[in-house]
Amino acid sequence: MKSRKLNLSSFRELGVIAMIVIIYIVVCIIEPRFFSTTSLVNILLFFPFLLIVSLGEMIEIVSRNVDMSLGAILACSGYAAGLLFKTNSDIPIAAAFIVAIALGCVLGLINGFIVTRFQIPSVIVTLGTMNIYRGVIFILGGKQIDNSVIPQSLMALSQPKESIIGIPYSVLIALLAAVLLAVFLKYFRAGREIYEIGCNPAAASLRGISNNRVQMFVFTLAGGLSGLAGMVFISRIGYMDPGAAGRGLEFTAIAAVVIGGTSMNGGVGKVTGTVLGCLLLGVIQNAISITGISGYWQEAIYGIIIVVSVIIDNLIKNRLAVSEAR
Amino acid sequence: EKKGVEQSAKSDSSKQEETQGSTDDKEKGSAKSASDVTVRYICLTKGIPYFDPIIDGMKESVEKAGATFQDTAPDTSDATAQIPLIEAAIQDKVDVICISPSDPDALCATFDKARDAGIMVLCVNDDITGNEDRRDGAVMSTDYDKLGKENFEAFAESMNYEGKFVALSSKTGTPFQENQMQIYRDMMAEDEKYAKMEFVDVLYGDDEATKSLTEAEAAIQKYPDLKGIISPTSVGIVAAAQAVENAGMTGKIMVSGTGTPSQCKTYLENGTMPNAYLWDTGLCGNVAGTLAVKLATGEATLEPGAEIDLGEYGKVTADDDCLVPAGDPLKFTKDNAGDYDF
Amino acid sequence: MKHKLKINRIIRPELTVFVFMILSLVVGILLSPNFLDIRFLLGSTIFYCELGLMAIPFTLLLTSGEIDLSIAANMSLVACLVAVLYQAGMSMPVLIVIGIAVGTLLGFFNGLLVTVTKLPSLVITIGIMSVYQGFSQVLVGDAAISGFPEWFIGLDQYTILGLIPLNLIILIVVALIFSFLLKKTVWGRKVTAIGLNRGTALYSGVAVEKTKVLLFTIQGTFCAIAGIMTMSRLQMAKYTIAGDGQMDVITMVLLGGTAFAGGRGSVLGTLAAFFIIVFIRTGMRLALLSNYSQMAILGLLLIVVIIISNGLEKMAKKYE
């Protein structure tokens, strides 16, 4: 009895998994070519930068914040890295990674500072900084970074031909980030503090946890992750258009995070869920592309599948919760 | 006579008068000297590298003619985002509005208002197809029909005139892309030599980098015997090339379409893209700028069939819709891609 | 004692917004000599009136702790539907009624979905946004439908005293009505209570779910009205007609001092924020500031206004 309960509660993601499998099977029936490793790799390729941004968004939501500026941070850091390549063509990619992540951290820190110092809801702050960050790129010039300046070795990260057992490096980078974050969130005091302040900030403060410090940390980490995502974004797309890169990505990330079982009320959320949420979106996107649904219908079907997935997932979760309570 | 912004509900019947009204204005404008002329360019959106040479070219030629040049742009390419910018130009009483319209229909009402206020409206790079009577003229970078034909021929040649191909477009129904694809279809229907080619699908990437890439990758997967991707959009062509490289199909799937040389250079050099087409956008800016000043000072009038001498930028001829192509299409290959800086 | 009480009355979150409204007017005047032209200024409001109109019920929705990201999509879907049916030969007055009914129904559907599934509305409406947007694309494809009857075109051009555009009048009247509803009536108090503490509201006998559905429904109605107004102004309908309007609406509402988490809302604040956005944008446009500078300035403004109004609130507390 006891072990069954445990099993079920650790399987909260069952709903998302079920949806992924259902969509995959349905599409395979409609379009048998979907049933191939190439399509799996394509699905995987869809999600690295989305996943990395979603991880950042997840810890923000867990700590009772929402970050609308992650897409802009992605664009800023990616752009900075692009400028680096442009001015100095033989700079090592590692250095660009460091610059992008560092810039992401700084921009995240600015968000965190404003949120904690002035006690303004994070949505408002990040809605503001989203515009500021993107605006600043353009005030500083903001021309597109072309494909020709991006080093081939960076591009190779997102190409299936250069991969470990068929999985491109960028996917591995994203998964590595996910695993590290999962371990951190589960086994480190600092990780648990994120859940604690998200679950009940007042209680956390009474237990001696500094709300502000943890929030600053969360914003910085999410910013850093978006910086990393900026690099992965360049490696995938091959150029950097600071106006379009990451536009609206926040909403996709929020959808992925919530589909993955994270509660908007804070305190609840798992990395595995977020990974699955991103995977589900990847499957949907690829399914729509490959089944050749008419351009006019794509958007509508995409939306319908998201709504239906969220609802079905929720139903399954509720079922599990009820059977657990029994 | 200042008309300001005040407008009562205009009816269709009054629109005919407007056209005449604006002709009057033009005559009145002939008194102006070039130094009193202000030309304002409203770009499609900010930050698209494609438009930079147009802006630079226009600025150069307007200032050379002794007039004032200003430019502005909305932050999204929404159909209606340019409207407030046109209103602002009316309020500032500029003489010519050069605009790359984001939508062929949404802007018409505002154009009417500008022309009522005595401002000349010149479409640049894109036209408001179907509503030609609601702007004063249009300067296109090149003759797009010619471009489409040349591009498709080169593409077909690289495919050895056989095999399946898809087109990667931007949003559904964007006029330029739809027109280009119609040209491909017409050519295939008319000429026997394209008989072995099969136009299997149109993909829409919404001019979004990730979506275009996903669409192209899905197409490569869906049609294992695909031989080519043609993309009449600069976001799409790069995404198509990227997808072909990712799939390791370089040399097996040919990519062509319209794109800037700097964007395409890598792919032109590594053979993914045997050729790409575009036009001289800088020249387009030069022509539009010079023309704008000439029209504002009354040195020239734009009528169907008019031939106008633009000095160092050559002679241009207006077609029946007062549309002026600025120059010939440009073809980029691995040999000449490095010669351009846009 | 009495004197201090008065200070308390005056220093309210909305105050900052009003001060900034005046400030933005001044900035606009400094930015461009052509700015201070009342007729032009009032005329400039009409581009935003539709968004403003959606922001009014949105203020109430947010106050109750819910959000609707599908508003712009709803708006364009209604516009496209009306246009398609008009092309099919139906008469415009009938279609206006149908359009408003459809928008209302879409809003009602959102409300139902949110209350029945008990999922966060932020997430549900992200999905719904795509659905509605997609449907309008399916309906009209890429075509822009125009050729509406004469009387319908340019309703925004009607003015009162030849000066104040009709749209603006509608907006202000609606704002006043909703402000009264939210601040002074039992219903408004219940809406606020739901946002403050759903549990207590439920235990106190407030029909929480019904109220929420009603709020979504009203939101839908106003989306439809905004959609039809936009059609009339642009003389055409297209699936992109509303763009990313929801972001502007959210910015307006938050700038106006409504709490994102619910429980506090000010319709007049939203109205003032509407004017701030109009003034600042118009001024910057005349000054030919690049759009990204405009974005950055608006972003900064949002943060600064809220920092200052929070500061003022604290000061007001001290006076207590």
Added chain:
Amino acid sequence: MASYNGYFLAIKLGPIPITRERREILEKKVCLLSAQKICKSFGKNNVLKSVDFDLEAGEVHALIGENGAGKSTLLKILFGIYQPTSGDINLEGKTVRMKHPVDAIGHGIAMIHQEPSVFEDLSIAENIFTGHFENRKIKWEDLNRKASEAMQEVGLQFSPARMMKGLSVAEQQLIEIASALSSDAKIIFMDEPTASLTPGEVENLLALIDTLRKKGKTIVYISHRLEEIKAISDRITVLRDGEIVGTYQNSEITKDQIIQKMIGKEFRSGGRKKENKTFGQPFLEVEDISIPGIFEHVSFQIAKGEIMGVAGLMGAGRTEVARGIFGITPVKSGQIRIGGKEVKIESPEAAIKNKIALVPEDRQGLGLFVSEPIAFNTTFAIIDSIKKRLGYIDTKKEKKISEQYVEGLKTKCRSVSQKVGDLSGGNQQKVSLAKWISTNPDILILDEPTRGIDVGAKEEVYRLIRKLAEEGKCIMMISSELNEVVSLSDKVMVMYEGKQTGMLAKDEITDVRILSAAHDCLEEAQ
């Protein structure tokens, strides 16, 4: 669970005998923590007026005073939650500043708060150890084991991996106690730890405090229950209106004296009226209602003017029955009749239409809008009746009604425009009561109506309940306090694990019978 007789024994025995070692510690009179001339004001409200308070190593020091006397405020200042307006804190002779709870925790202080502050979505183990994990890295197996041990001490037996959600207030309180005990704090502040506990758990806790004291820990203990204070404390400090009345050795002072010092005048207990009233026809008839898995087969009848007490251990399902009748979680089967007519209550609105009111147990989460003024809260349930045309709220009437209730219930506040969150716990409870009484219901369900209320206020609440009964209302009073169940009820329903295990008539109501039924062994007792 331990037998209840032990509880009464503990109370009868009085102070626990002082052993030799303890005497040694106590006689040294090492002043561990002291507060000097602490003043605290919230705006114009002076809550603490130059309070001197000292804590000797190894003692159990009780703090007592009426609602709003400033007990919690004093501890909150010592714990770094509030900053004093003036005054110093000394720890082992050195002046320290407590800027944040983290400082206090660093100095070896732990606190059990008056309002449970738990992490609902986190596991019990994490709830226990948050704030004092041993290492940066967490070993979950170790932690779960330790959590089980800590729970055992307070008499709970959940799986440490279980989420906190769904535990009753009392269980949450016990987890918090376990948390404070598992930290190795030298000083433990307990702010009304027993307010929501049943006698068995209280006894358990008192025994635990005794063990702690033997281990040399120092404890500050706030409670409104004099028996407990007499049973457990070494010294007693009485606070009144933000000032210290005095600190006394437990042996020096009697209960009556304490009460007198607390309220500053002679105290007359309302006493228990033993008259046997007769009631008319049953007004509220509940027949065999069930919500499978929560409670089953509950039947009772209440006549107008009758008070039915509902007793049971924590988690017995009493709250759930109330929620069922009130339509929050509508009952699945069975019948409810009001005045002979069958009613279906599917929502709180329907319940209110049928003139039922429920004063919930969780006043902050379900009873009140803490960020809003008293007036807003008092009138919220009757808001529909104070509107003018167009739904316009009559703010004058609102204010008048609220002021009436503030006066009637002697709620301590500055004005009715004060935020409810700023009131003391007891006064918050009064506002919650006022909110529901103002609806003038026929049927009033009270869930733990005196939780966290001081003796004086309790008497007032009792008087109020009696008065409401005399006015002809049906009253269902859920309470974990045996005394009030015994003294107020005309009959008592007892529940055990979701079942109705007893229905005691007036002359059957005794402590022993209630407790036997609460353990489902009524037959044995008879």
